[in-house]
Amino acid sequence: DMGGHDTYMHKEISEQADAVDRVLRGRIDDRFSTVHLGGLNLDAREARGVRRIKILGCGTSYHAGQIGAQLIEELARIPADAEPASEFRYRNPVVDPDTLYVAVSQSGETYDVLAAVQELKRKGARVLGVVNVVGSAIAREADGGTYVHAGPEVCVVSTKCFTNTVVAFALLALHLGRIRDLSVADGKRIIDGLRRLPEQISEILGREDEIKRLAAEYADAKSMMFIGRVRGYPVAREASLKLKEVSYIHAEAYPASELKHGPLALIEPAMPTVAIVPDDDLLEKNRAAMEEIKARSGRILAVAHQVQEKADHTIVVPKNENELDPILMGIPLQLFAYHTALAMGRDIDKPRNLAKSVTVE
Ligand code: M6R
Numbered sequence: 001d002m003g004g005h006d007t008y009m010h011k012e013i014s015e016q017a018d019a020v021d022r023v024l025r026g027r028i029d030d031r032f033s034t035v036h037l038g039g040l041n042l043d044a045r046e047a048r049g050v051r052r053i054k055i056l057g058c059g060t061s062y063h064a065g066q067i068g069a070q071l072i073e074e075l076a077r078i079p080a081d082a083e084p085a086s087e088f089r090y091r092n093p094v095v096d097p098d099t100l101y102v103a104v105s106q107s108g109e110t111y112d113v114l115a116a117v118q119e120l121k122r123k124g125a126r127v128l129g130v131v132n133v134v135g136s137a138i139a140r141e142a143d144g145g146t147y148v149h150a151g152p153e154v155c156v157v158s159t160k161c162f163t164n165t166v167v168a169f170a171l172l173a174l175h176l177g178r179i180r181d182l183s184v185a186d187g188k189r190i191i192d193g194l195r196r197l198p199e200q201i202s203e204i205l206g207r208e209d210e211i212k213r214l215a216a217e218y219a220d221a222k223s224m225m226f227i228g229r230v231r232g233y234p235v236a237r238e239a240s241l242k243l244k245e246v247s248y249i250h251a252e253a254y255p256a257s258e259l260k261h262g263p264l265a266l267i268e269p270a271m272p273t274v275a276i277v278p279d280d281d282l283l284e285k286n287r288a289a290m291e292e293i294k295a296r297s298g299r300i301l302a303v304a305h306q307v308q309e310k311a312d313h314t315i316v317v318p319k320n321e322n323e324l325d326p327i328l329m330g331i332p333l334q335l336f337a338y339h340t341a342l343a344m345g346r347d348i349d350k351p352r353n354l355a356k357s358v359t360v361e
Helices: 008-014 018-025 044-049 059-076 087-088 113-122 137-141 160-179 186-207 208-217 232-247 254-260 283-295 322-329 329-343
Strands: 053-055 078-084 099-105 126-131 144-147 225-226 252-253 275-276 300-304 312-316
Touching: 008 137, 008 329, 018 160, 018 186, 018 300, 044 160, 053 059, 053 087, 053 126, 059 078, 059 099, 059 232, 059 322, 078 087, 087 113, 099 113, 113 126, 113 137, 113 144, 126 160, 137 275, 144 160, 160 186, 160 312, 160 322, 186 322, 186 329, 225 232, 225 254, 232 252, 232 275, 232 322, 232 329, 252 254, 254 283, 275 283, 283 300, 300 329, 322 329
Parallel strands: 053 078, 053 099, 099 126, 126 144, 225 252, 225 275, 275 300, 300 312
Antiparallel strands: none
16 A cells, blocks of 8 residues: 555655654663663673674665664774675675674565575674564574664665664664763764654655756756765765666766766766765865866755755755764655656666565575
């Protein structure tokens, strides 16, 4: 049942404020400025012994994991990174007993992720799952973990599950942080930020008409460039994946800092750029990158916390705590991909060549 929406993608994008509310519900502990994650199976002493965190997933879940790794590094100060599960399992990885492995999956059935989990367990590693579908293969195989509580996601193109997965990682990062060196004040700051998310998501979704008009402005593009730095980079990658999956427009994502090392050669009016420009300590660097693009007559659509003079258009999103900004900045670009695909008459819920869950190698 699409509940009055024309596609599941639109329905699922629209559900995100409620979905985020669900992943937060019952988990916040104001007394200790932390969160409780029931199924983690990792006590405080074990959590303190973790030296490194390796996050494994595919596609959108991998991108959510990249943001998750940044959140863990920022809040818990544990070295963390994300890698596509398929790459990991084929490179005979060094499995280290002090590393905590985290498998991320909406369906919980993605074969490459499941096989990585099985290989890790065979080698004696501890693996947590960050999974949406309750009781799925990956959830069962993992030693513990947390459910993402996005609710059923039908559209092949993942939207609400991305957002909820990133929020679930923020909870995990906060939990680990408060067991280690994150202060009460910072814990509280992040909790307050998390609580603001549902309303801020509704505010972004309320701008759909504006985003639809912008999608029409850029619909003539043959190809699009997505750029961001640090917190903005996984957002750029995910937005680029959304656009190509659902509209079949070619898109590339690069760290803004890498532009001058090659991709700048592509910039011309027919190759517009979407720039993720959070109001953080990299704002000036991002402005400089936009200036370089303008100097090559590139068009720019910025997603930012304030109107960007260097950009042709800006989608202004509400500001949260710096660490949590990536959760919100991708949402307008889900709508951007959706409206681009809709105008092109694409099969939005079932893009060509793709399946909702990839249970083959
Ligand atoms: O179910 P999973 O999260 O494990 O799926 C992983 C990818 O196949 C999935 O995210 C894919 O990239 C989506 N089509 C993205 O929209």
